[in-house]
Amino acid sequence: VLDPAGCAPAQPDWRSLAVTVRGCVACAELVETRTNVVPGVRPDSADVLLVGEAPGAQEDESGVPFVGKAGQLLDGLLEEAGLPRDRVAVANVLKCRPPKNRKPTRGEVARCRPWLARQIELADPVLIVTLGGTAAEWVLKPGVRIGELRFADVHYAGRRVLCTYHPSAAIRFGPKGQPMAALREDLARAAALAAELR
Numbered sequence: 001v002l003d004p005a006g007c008a009p010a011q012p013d014w015r016s017l018a019v020t021v022r023g024c025v026a027c028a029e030l031v032e033t034r035t036n037v038v039p040g041v042r043p044d045s046a047d048v049l050l051v052g053e054a055p056g057a058q059e060d061e062s063g064v065p066f067v068g069k070a071g072q073l074l075d076g077l078l079e080e081a082g083l084p085r086d087r088v089a090v091a092n093v094l095k096c097r098p099p100k101n102r103k104p105t106r107g108e109v110a111r112c113r114p115w116l117a118r119q120i121e122l123a124d125p126v127l128i129v130t131l132g133g134t135a136a137e138w139v140l141k142p143g144v145r146i147g148e149l150r151f152a153d154v155h156y157a158g159r160r161v162l163c164t165y166h167p168s169a170a171i172r173f174g175p176k177g178q179p180m181a182a183l184r185e186d187l188a189r190a191a192a193l194a195a196e197l198r
Ligand code: URA
Pocket: 052, 053, 054, 055, 056, 059, 064, 065, 066, 067, 068, 070, 071, 092
């Protein structure tokens, strides 16, 4: 049985990791409930990596990250921010959808961790943008708060990290809510920061 901790570091490139992770059976429950594993996408010219939480229903169906409602909002905001999609790689903390979109458990995050850690090495982004609490916690530690991190000087493995809200939070609080305004502003800052760092 494929063990992520042994297997992920051995992957030579993003594409082989994407193939290999599809055979992951580290989380017994998720293996039973998933339709597709969702490794992530990385255009050749991408140098910014967005990190989400976990696939939702549409992502589980299609095998592609951020294609549902949150993804559509994200697409629009990235375009507004001037971050073209071909410069942006996208991956999630969990590669499999938790049943009924429940929060990933600590154990699931820990078991899945080597995959994203290796993806970050392979994608070699100038900037990592975490979307929502689960991704910010993955980079930092459990219990962090987005509102306090947005302007903080965060790094992961020597790389700059910008922490912002998840597009689902922006949808939940509505078009006039604070998360929407913050996400819009933060993605614009991410575009500027990436231009500065590359
Ligand atoms: N939410 C996420 O965090 N990731 C996806 O891929 C889709 C929705």
